[in-house]
Amino acid sequence: MQSLAAIAVAVLATVTLQAPAHAAGQPPTSTKFVDITGSGGVDLKANVVAPTTAGKHPAIVFPSSWGLNDLEYIAQANTLAGRGYVVVSYTPRGWWASGGEIDTAGPQDLADLSAIIDWTIANTAADPARIGAAGVSYGAGISLLGSAFDKRIRAVVMMSGWTDLVYSLYGDNTRHQQSAGLLSLAATLLGHPGADLSGKLADFNADRNVEQVQAWARVRSAGTYLDAINANRPAIMIANAWGDSFFPPDQLVDFFGRLTTPKRLELRPGDHAIAEFTGILGLPNDAWTSLYRWFDTYLAGVDTGIGAEPAVQLQPLNAGAERYPDWAALNTATRRYGLGAIRWLDGTGLLGGAPSTGWSKTLPADLDTVANGGVVLLTNGVGAFTGRQPQIWLPAVDRLRAGVWASERPPAPTKIRGIAKVHLNLTGTAAHGTVVAYLYDLDSLGNAKLITHAPVTWLGPAGGSRTVDVNLSATAYDVPAGHSLTLVVDTADPLYYDENTLGGSVTIAAGSYVDVPIR
Template sequence: MRRIVAAMAVLLIALTAAPFTRAEAAAATTGFHWNDITAADGITLKSNVIAPAAPGRHPGVIFVASWGLNDFQYLAQAEKLAESGYVVLSYTARGFWFSGGEIEVAGPPDIADASTAVDWLISHTAVDPERIGIAGLSYGGGISLLAAAHDKRLRAVASMSGWADMAESMSGEETRRPQAAFFLQSVANLVGRPSDEMNQILDDYWAGRNDDYREQWARGRSVRYSIDELNANNPAVMIVHAYGDSIFPVNQMVDLFDNLRTPRRLELAPGDHATVEISGLLGVPNHVWTSLHRWLDHHLRDLDNGVDGEPSVVLRPHGSGAVESYAGIGTIAGEVKRQELGRPQGWDKTGTLGPATGSEWSHRMASGIDTTANGGIALVSNGLEQLTGIPPLVWLPSVNRSHAGVWVSDRQATAASIRGIARMHLGIDPQRPDGTVIAYLYDLDPLGVGRLITHAPTSWHGATRPFSVDLSLPMTAYDIPAGHQVALVVDTKDPLYFDANTRGAPLTLAGPSWLDLPLR
C-alpha cells in the first residue's frame, strides 16, 4: 500500500505541475472536484470533474484512464479543455487503483461504465447532453471506441494508441507477443485486481492453449466487430497511432479507419505505444493534443476552424519534421513497385531485390536460431527512435545466412518515399508442421548499416506441403536517401515474439517470391 500511495503521489505531482502554474485557471474554471460514480453493478468508479466557471450549458468530454493509470492522468488536458468551455469528467477504469471491481479488459462492464459516466455527467453538471464526446489513451482509447459503438449519445470520439482488434494485438499472424503481454500483466498485478477470467486468458496465452476461446473473448472487446454499430451511431472519430506500436500494431487502426463511414481523421507518426501523445499529458505543447482540441471544438462546439475541409489522413514521416496530408488511405501511394526476391548466391548468400522474372529458387536454412536482425525491445526501441531519430540497426554482413535469407536492391539513383503498407509474398517448404518467420525491411547505407523501417512476424501450424505466405508489414512513411539500398531480411527468431520453430530444424524459402513497396 505504501508503494501504491507513493507512486500515486509522484504521478499527481508530475501531472499537475504544469496546469496549476497558470494563475488564470482558477478564475476561468470551477477547479477540480473528486467524485465517486456508482456503476450499474454497484461498484464505485473514482473520478474528477472540472467545468467552466461561466453559467449555462457546455459541451462535455469524458476521459477514460489508461491501463494502470488513474483519473489524475488527464489533469493538464482537462484543465485546458475546461478553460476552453468544456465540462470534463475523467475516471479510473474498474479494477485499477481505487476504483472498485476487477479488471475486465474492456469487457461489457467497462462499456457499461462509459455509459454510466455519460449518465453522471448529465445528472450532475451543466453539460449539454447533445454535445458529449469521449477520448482516451491506450486502454482508454480502446474503451472509448467501444463505448461510441454502444452509446449514441457520444457525438465525438478520439482513440490515441488504442486498438480495433484485440485478438490481432495478442496473436496477429498466429504469433504471440510475450514482451507486450508481460508488461501489461505486470502493471495489472502491481496497481490493479485482475479478474479470474483475465488470469485464465493469460495463463492460456503463455501456455499456448485454448486459442479459439481467446479469439471469441477478444472479439467482444474489439470495435472491429462493432463497426456497423459505430457507423450507425455516426460519431466523429479521430484515430491517432504510432507506426511502431508494439502493443497494438498499427494496421488494425488503418483498416478500422478505412471502414468508417463517419466524420473521420487518422494521424500516424513515428514512435511506439503512447509515446507520441505522452508529453501532452504534462501540459507540454503536442501536435496530437492540438489536433484533438481542434477536433472536439469543431464537432462539439460547432467552431468553424477548418477541420471539416482538411484531408482526413495525416502522416509524419520517420526522421523528418514534415507533415503530409492525404484525402484517404487509397491516395497515399502513387504506385506499388514489385521487387522480386532473387536466388541467394555468391560467397555471402545474398539475393537481389529487382524486376520480376518469375524465377524459381530455394534457400535452405536452420530455423529457431536468432540473428543480428531484430525488432528491438517493446515500448523502448521505437520510443527511442521518436526521440533520437535512430531506429534499431543491423550491420547486414553480420546476419548469418545459415539462419536467414537476405535480399538487397540496387542503389537508389534518387530518393524513394515509402508510404503505406509493404507486402511480402514468400514461398516456404517446411520440414516441420509448425514454424515462424519474421520479415525486416531495412534502409541500407553504403557502409552496410541497415536502419529498420518496419517488420512483422507470421506463423503457421500443421503444414504438410510447400505453401506461400502473404504478409502485410506495418504501415509506415519512410524516405530512403539516394545512394542507399532497400534490404529485406527473413529470419525465424526475435525476442519480441514466441516462435513456433523447432530449434535447428531445416526450413527452405523458395521463389518465385516478391516484395511490394508502396511509393509516393
C-alpha cells in the same frame, strides 16, 4: 515500467493541482474528486474539472490508461476546462482504488462509461447533446467501443488505441510476447485482474484455448461493432504511431476505410502512447492540439477548419508532413521486388526484378540474429524524440541464420507509403513455424535502418510446400538515393512467441517476392 509511469503521472498530477487551474485570459475553473457508481454498484474514482462560468458546456469523458488512474489527464483537463469543457476523468473498474475486477474494455466497462455519462449530465453543467469521449491506450479503446453502444457520445478521439484486439494479440497467427507481458505485469501490480483476465492471459501465454481467447478479444474490438458506430455517427479521430508495438497500425486502416462518420487518421513516428506523452505532461503536443480542434468543431460548434482538411494526416519517419484524402491515395504504384539466388561470396541475394527460379535458402529454426524489432516501447519510442530509426550493421547479420536480399542502389529516392507485403514460398517445413521479415534502408557503409517489419506463423500439415504472406507494419519512409532497399528474414524475435522447433529448419524457395507501395 507501467508502474513507474503511473507513479510519475501521479507525482505530476500533484504538482499540477498546486498550480493555477487556468491560463491567463481563460475563465476560472474548479476541480473536485468524486466517487461515481458504475454498473452493478461498483465504485469508480473520478475527478471533475469544469468552468465556473454560467450555462451549459460541452463535456468530455476520459477513461484512464491501462495501469494508470484518473490523475493521468489532470493537466489536459485543466486546459480543456479553460477552453469551456466539463472534463470528467475516471479510473476504470479493477484499477487502483476503483472497485471491481478488470474487464478489459468488456461489457461492464462500457456500462460504466454510460454510467459516467449519466452522472456527468445529472451533476455538472454538461450539455447532454454535446458529449465526447477520449483517451490514450486503454481509455482510447473504451471510448471508441462506447460510441457503438451509447448514442450520446457525439465525438471520439482515440490515441494509441486498437480496433482489433485479436490482431493485436495474434497478428498473422503470431502471439505478441513482450507487449502482452507488460500488460499482465501492470494488471498484477496495479489492478485486480480477476479470474477472467488472469485465465485469458494464462491461456494466451500457454498457447491454449486459442478460439476462446480470440472470441473474448473479438467482443472487445471496435471493428466488431463498426455497423453500430456508423449508425450512431460520432465524429471519430484516430491518432497512432507507426511503430506501436501494442497495437500495430495496420488494423486501423481497414476500420478507418469503412467508417462512414466524420473521421480523421493521424500517424506519427514513435511507439505506443509515446506520440501523446508530452501532452499528458501538459506540454505542447501535436496530437493533443488536434484533439482540441476536433472537439471544438464537433462538440463546441467552433469551426476550426479541421473537418475540411484531408482525412489522413501523416508524419513520415524521415520526411515532412503529408496529407491525403484517404488511405488509398498514399501510394501511386506497387513495385515488386523478386528474391534472387544467394551469392556465395557475400551471402546476399538480389532484391529486385521478377522472382527468379532455381534457388533456395535454408534457415535454422528458432535462432535469432541482430535483425529484430527491438524492445517494446523503448526502441521505437526513442526514435520519436531523436528522429532516428533503429539501426544495425548489416554485415553482422549471420547469413547461416538469416536470408538477406539487397536491391540495386537507384539514383533517386524510393518513397514507401503504405503496407508492404512479403510473399514467401517455403518447402519442407514443420507443421508449425514462424518467420520474421524486416525491411531495411541500407547505406554504402553497411548501416541498415529499420523501415518496417512483421512476423508470420503457419499452423498446418508438416512437410511439402506452402506459401506464407505477411503484411509488414504500415509505414511512410523515403529510402535515400544511392541506398539499397534490403530484406532480412529470420526465424525468431524477442518481441514475439514463435512456433519453431529448435533443431528444425525453414527453407525459402524461388518465386518469393516483396510488393512495396511506392509514391
